[in-house]
Amino acid sequence: MTEASASTSHLQGKEQPIKASEIDPTFKYELQKMHGSEKILKCFQCGTCTSDCPVARFSDSYRPRTLIHMAQLGLKDRVLNSDTLWLCAACFTCTDRCPQDVEVASVIRVFRNLATEKGCIPQVFKDQAQSLIETGYAYKIPDLRIKKRESQGLPPLPKGNPDTVKKTLKGVTFFDRVQKPQGERASDQQ
């Protein structure tokens, strides 16, 4: 995903007129029930999150305040289809500084989780999920590194336990999906 493609959704979100048909008035109540976005209606649009966001400083499109406002208005599809969601670095500056205690970073995380359920998920997360299934860890440690450890006299790394990981994650929607072969995931958009 590039910043160039993200800038399109910025226009979609801000400059195209909102049609009444795309408003889902129940979206905010759905969010109120989800772990992390319970306090979304407390946001009074002060903009502390966006002005303190280090990503917003360098991005033309990522604006946490805008995303929260869109969600409050019921623009569910615009929020969940937005590429900019994935730019959040999860630094939690917005969460700590929000005067209304909205837990902004957690709200963005809920948006991302919902986007994932719709099949909008950047490749990097699919790769990490694959690695988790194979090794029990999100990142594969390259053989070269492992050899390097040996040459430095360090003990071998413990082997992960992917079998018990798979057992405990059974029934989790995201996990069940990534385990299916590529062809069966028709709803994947990227």
Add this chain to the structure above:
Amino acid sequence: MPEFNCCGLPFDPVSHETMLILAAKNLAIAEQVGLNILTLCPGCAGTLKKVNKILKADKALKEKINSHLKEAGLEFKGTVETKHLLQLLKEDVGVEKIKSAVTRPLSGLKVAEHNGCHILRPKEFIGFDDPEDPQTLKMLIEATGATCLDYIDETECCGAPSVGVSDKIALQLARDKLNHIKMVEAQALVTICPFCHIMYDTNELRIEKTFNEVYGIPILHYPQLLGLAMGMSPEELAFSELRVNAKKIVEQFATQGAKQ
């Protein structure tokens, strides 16, 4: 702990439930053997602290997560604590003890610190330092005899979590930090998070090339700085593994120690 798996943090963006289960599984394994957890990564410590607190406070969620853990014969009870190395050095070892272990004071060395986000925020779950004005790493750096400089936007993100989504933004974040560090003429940047260390160390040369900048600021991990002050050799501290050359610092201090 060979049975440990990923802490869960990388999966929070795509599946909060996956994150909770992975973290709770690690906590449950530690509970089985009755040991607290020490991590080298602030992200791992932050996640395990957070999940521990969330599940202890939310009985229904705890039961739901436990129904998953049961498949592996495990149960989360909430009986162990997690600390990051930095917190352990501050609370369990203590600055005075560290000072007394220093045999080669790094006097005259001026460095900047980068705490990283997850050792500080969210305050509600981490809370052992002030996220707006963190002091722990500074105190531990000064314990080695080095001077820790203040600079603009010290507590900001290194950009690493955005790598893979937008490399351009990630590099701009790191560049911004390096510019501020250069401004105060720090001789090195000291990190405590492995992820931040990788971000700066592997990308500094790339940032110099991409944005036409000149830094030459070595990125030392805090244990390397401490080890140097404790008289350990540069080889033991893997200084040669650093992508950004730290030769000047090694020559200034490691050779000085050899003379004594």
